[in-house]
Amino acid sequence: MVESYIPLFVMILVGIIFGASNIVLTEILGPKRSTRTKLSTYESGMEPVKSARERFSVKFYLVAMIFILFDIEIVFMYPWAVQFKELGMYGFVAMILFMVLLFSGYIYVVKKGALKWD
Amino acid sequence: MNLSILITPVIQAAILVNVMLIGAAYMVLAERKVAAWIQNRIGPNRVGPWGLFQSFADVFKLYLKEDIVPAAADKTFHSMAPVISIAVAITAYAIIPWMDNVNIGGTTYTLSMAPNMDVALLVMLAMTSVGVYGIALAGWSSNNKYSLMGGLRSTAQMISYELSMGLSAVGVLMICGSLNLVDIIRYQTEHGWNVFYQPLAFVIFLVTALAETNRAPFDLPEAEPELVGGYHTEYASMKFGLLYLAEYANILASSAIMAVLFLGGWDLIPFVDEIALMGLAPDSLPAVLIGHAALAGKAALLVFVFIWIRWSLPRFRYDQLMNLGWKVLLPLSLANITITGIVLLLMK
Numbered sequence: 001m002v003e004s005y006i007p008l009f010v011m012i013l014v015g016i017i018f019g020a021s022n023i024v025l026t027e028i029l030g031p032k033r034s035t036r037t038k039l040s041t042y043e044s045g046m047e048p049v050k051s052a053r054e055r056f057s058v059k060f061y062l063v064a065m066i067f068i069l070f071d072i073e074i075v076f077m078y079p080w081a082v083q084f085k086e087l088g089m090y091g092f093v094a095m096i097l098f099m100v101l102l103f104s105g106y107i108y109v110v111k112k113g114a115l116k117w118d
Numbered sequence: 119m120n121l122s123i124l125i126t127p128v129i130q131a132a133i134l135v136n137v138m139l140i141g142a143a144y145m146v147l148a149e150r151k152v153a154a155w156i157q158n159r160i161g162p163n164r165v166g167p168w169g170l171f172q173s174f175a176d177v178f179k180l181y182l183k184e185d186i187v188p189a190a191a192d193k194t195f196h197s198m199a200p201v202i203s204i205a206v207a208i209t210a211y212a213i214i215p216w217m218d219n220v221n222i223g224g225t226t227y228t229l230s231m232a233p234n235m236d237v238a239l240l241v242m243l244a245m246t247s248v249g250v251y252g253i254a255l256a257g258w259s260s261n262n263k264y265s266l267m268g269g270l271r272s273t274a275q276m277i278s279y280e281l282s283m284g285l286s287a288v289g290v291l292m293i294c295g296s297l298n299l300v301d302i303i304r305y306q307t308e309h310g311w312n313v314f315y316q317p318l319a320f321v322i323f324l325v326t327a328l329a330e331t332n333r334a335p336f337d338l339p340e341a342e343p344e345l346v347g348g349y350h351t352e353y354a355s356m357k358f359g360l361l362y363l364a365e366y367a368n369i370l371a372s373s374a375i376m377a378v379l380f381l382g383g384w385d386l387i388p389f390v391d392e393i394a395l396m397g398l399a400p401d402s403l404p405a406v407l408i409g410h411a412a413l414a415g416k417a418a419l420l421v422f423v424f425i426w427i428r429w430s431l432p433r434f435r436y437d438q439l440m441n442l443g444w445k446v447l448l449p450l451s452l453a454n455i456t457i458t459g460i461v462l463l464l465m466k
Contacts, residue, residue, distance in 0.1 A: 003123070007231040008241065010127040011134070011212035015205030018135055019360055022204075023197055026356030030184045039189040041262050042351055051190065052263045060274050063440075067277040070448070074284040077455070078240065081291035084462065092459045099452060106448075115444045117437035 062114050073102055130231045134211045142366040143173035149425050156429045183355040188260065191352060195259035200353070200360035203252030207367035210245050213238050214374045215299050217410045218384055221401040238299040239291070242375060243284055246330055249368070250276045253332075253339065253349050256361065260352035268348025271436065272332060272339035278443040279329035279336075285451035286322040289458045290379050303383030310389050311382040318454045320380045322447055324423075327372040329443070331365065334428040338436055373420035374413065381416045384409030 041048040080087070080095055109115065147162065147169060154161025162169030187196055212231040215238075235241065250273055257269015290312050291297065294305040306312055313320045329336040340348030350361045377383060386392050386408060398405040434442070 004235050006123065007127040007130065007212055008209065008235065010124065011131050011209045011231060012205060014128070014131040014135060015208035016201060018208060019201035019204040022356050022360055023201065026181055026183075026359075027185050029181050030355050031182075033184065034186070036189075038186060041188050041190050041260075042346070043263065044346065048190075052261050052266045053258075056266070056270060060270050063274045063278060067281065070281045071277075071284070074281065074288070077285070077288050078291065078297065081288045081455075082295055082297055084292040084459065085295055085466075088466070089463060092463055095459070096456065099456070103449075103452065110445065115440060117440050 059114075059117060066109055066114065069105070070102075073098075127231060131212070134231060135208060138208060138211055138367050138370070139363075141370050142363050143177070145366045145370060145421060146173045146176075146362075148421070149428075152422070152425045153429050156426075177359060180356050180359040185355040185357065186352075188262065188352050190261040192259040192261065195255050196352075197357065199252050199256035199259060200357045200364070201252075202255065203249060203364035204360045204367070206245050206249045206252065207364040207371065210242060210368070210371040210375075213242050213245075213299070214371065215303065215378065215383065216374075216413065218300075218406045219401060220403055220406040221399070222403060234298065234300060236296075236298050239287060239297045239302075239379075243280070243287075246276075246280060246283070249364075252361075252364065256353070257349035260349070262352050264345045264347070264351045265349050268339045268345045268351070271345075272349060275332075275336065275338060275439060275443070276330055278440060279326040279447070282322055282443065282447035282451045283326035283330060285448070285455065286316075286319040286326065287379065288451075288455050289316045289319040292455070292458050292462060299378050299383075303378060303385070306382040307385045307391075311380065311385065313380040313382075314388070316380065316454070316458070318450065320376075322451050322454070323376060323380065324420075325442075325447065327376060328424065328427065329439075331368045331372055331424075333369065333424055335431040335434050336439060337428075337433060338439060341433060369421060369424055370417060373417040373424065376420055377413055377416035382412075384413055386412040 041052070043049070076098070077095070080091060084091060150172070151161045151169070153159075162172040165172045165175045187193055213235065253276070254269045254273045257265045257267075257272070260266070290302065293312060293315055294302045296302060296305070302312075328334075332339050338348075339345070340350070345351070350358055353361060382388060384406075393400055393405045393408070396405075
């Protein structure tokens with residue numbers, strides 16, 4: 001069974017080698033005439049103000065957290081979907097119950113305004 | 119371990135990398151040509167006939183450009199981000215069943231790389247998730263405000279639309295009963311294409327695929343008027359080239375996946391067993407080549423749709439984008455699963 005995954009690992013390795021060799025190649029081939037101004041951070045022609053690593057909107061964290069919850073739901077659904085025809089009515093009702101529970105959580109999140117961007 | 123089993127995958131990988139490169143090169147050209155036609159221009163026409171070698175000239179130029187890494191950037195992650203992006207994009211090519219097994223003179227040859235992997239679709243979605251790292255790292259490591267904003271937007275957008283993408287595929291899985299892409303194609307050859315049974319899922323998948331590949335109208339991560347170039351503002355030379363290449367490689371990969379999941383894969387005409395009508399065995403060389411051409415043709419058509427949409431529709435605003443993903447597509451895909459379940463149970 002493991003044999004069928006060997007091509008996948010080979011491909012990941014080939015991809016990494018391809019990317020890394022391209023980066024090395026472009027570093028060798030390109031000219032190196034760096035000046036201080038050239039290496040400064042681009043800010044539409046203005047002098048860079050402070051670092052970019054500052055605080056940003058908490059919404060991005062919220063989206064990431066809600067994503068984790070729903071992603072687990074999807075992972076849970078995949079084996080169920082593959083076996084759907086064998087599981088029949090019992091499996092369907094069980095999944096509907098699970099979906100209703102999760103969806104009420106989703107409605108709570110929406111009502112709280114966690115997904116409201118303005 | 120016997121090393122000889124590695125030879126075939128390595129050769130196949132080399133072929134697929136070249137397919138990816140040439141495919142991306144001509145997609146860039148097609149994009150520029152189609153954009154030109156839509157805007158009543160001529161488009162690239164200097165390098166070779168009809169500008170056929172334009173992309174290759176561009177790539178050679180990128181190799182010879184100075185590699186500028188901003189002094190404030192995190193050097194290691196700045197170089198790592200393009201590698202992650204391209205490695206993930208290339209890996210997706212191993213999973214797509216480009217061709218059926220072909221039988222020549224009693225010997226069966228496998229032409230796809232990982233054709234019978236049972237979790238193919240799951241690996242595909244996993245690769246999309248890992249692709250987020252490349253963009254998020256590219257944005258963060260540049261230490262540029264535009265890059266950081268582009269990277270953050272892209273991360274939030276990709277993970278939001280990934281949910282609907284995963285959920286819309288559940289409907290297909292319920293019908294076909296397998297995560298194996300070859301099984302899904304075989305089921306569609308027998309019972310007709312999934313797009314006829316899952317039209318809503320197909321539309322959701324198409325929209326989310328546009329968002330996952332950061333294409334217009336969802337190209338907020340690189341919205342030029344606000345963010346200059348987004349997460350690749352601080353990238354130059356082939357590092358920029360790799361990020362760009364990964365973007366186009368992803369477009370072809372998601373088009374091929376859509377063709378496999380919804381448009382019947384190798385099947386040329388829905389509801390008709392055209393291979394048997396022509397008197398060919400399903401694993402003979404002509405039949406396999408027809409199947410391959412059908413898949414490639416459908417993928418090319420979807421790539422054209424991607425380009426067409428980009429040059430026809432204006433960009434979303436960020437709150438509209440998030441609303442569409444979370445408040446429209448997510449409930450719709452859940453409803454699609456419920457309806458599919460009810461119909462399948464009633465038909466039993």
